Amino acid sequence: MNLRNTTDRYGSLSIGMHWLMLLLLFAVYAVINLHDAAEKGSALRADLKTWHFMLGLAVLALVAVRLATRFLSGPAPGIEPHIARWQQRGAGAIHVALYVFMIGMPLLGWLAVSAKGAPIVFFGAPLPMLIGQDKALYDTLKDIHETVGTVGYFLIGLHAAAALFHHYVARDNTLLRMLPLRGR
Secondary structure (H helix, E strand, O other): OOOOOOOOOOOHHHHHHHHHHHHHHHHHHHHHHHHHHOOOOOHHHHHHHHHHHHHHHHHHHHHHHHHHHHHHOOOOOOOOOOOOHHHHHHHHHHHHHHHHHHHHHHHHHHHHHHHHOOOEEEOOEEEOOOOOOOHHHHHHHHHHHHHHHHHHHHHHHHHHHHHHHHHHHHOOOOOHHHOOOOOO
8 A cells, every 4th residue: 555645545644644643543532431321530530631631632642643643644635426516615614613623622621731730640640730720710611622622523523524425425435445454
């Protein structure tokens, strides 16, 4: 498999980063939902929140790698048969929104934890506080983080639904270009 994109398929770097980011986002959502279900004050609840922070920061770190991969892998493979201009623009807008989401959400979380005054640890490494402790600001940032988290479900769902629409209704190669281990 090529590392770089070809005219009909994404390269293995792009494919790997796409699916790794999906798994990571799934894990971020899973641990925070499990956190909400865990008993208040329990060690499990605290551990799940810590994992949510660390996985969220991993999203931030890997989105930089993903963007670099996107630019280094060459132009995106073409969609066959070609799609309408409005669909191209819509896809572009959703991709931009997903990148803003993958960068903005971890930063919002980091800012909220900083405003709370809680230590920020990334897999054992302490990270600096981005802002000083401020309870009112923490409450605001937490509310924004949770609201944008809900919007994230819709962005990810819309992206997946569009891929399935292209595969099963439009019958173009949009989804096939990003599937791993696809036979030639």
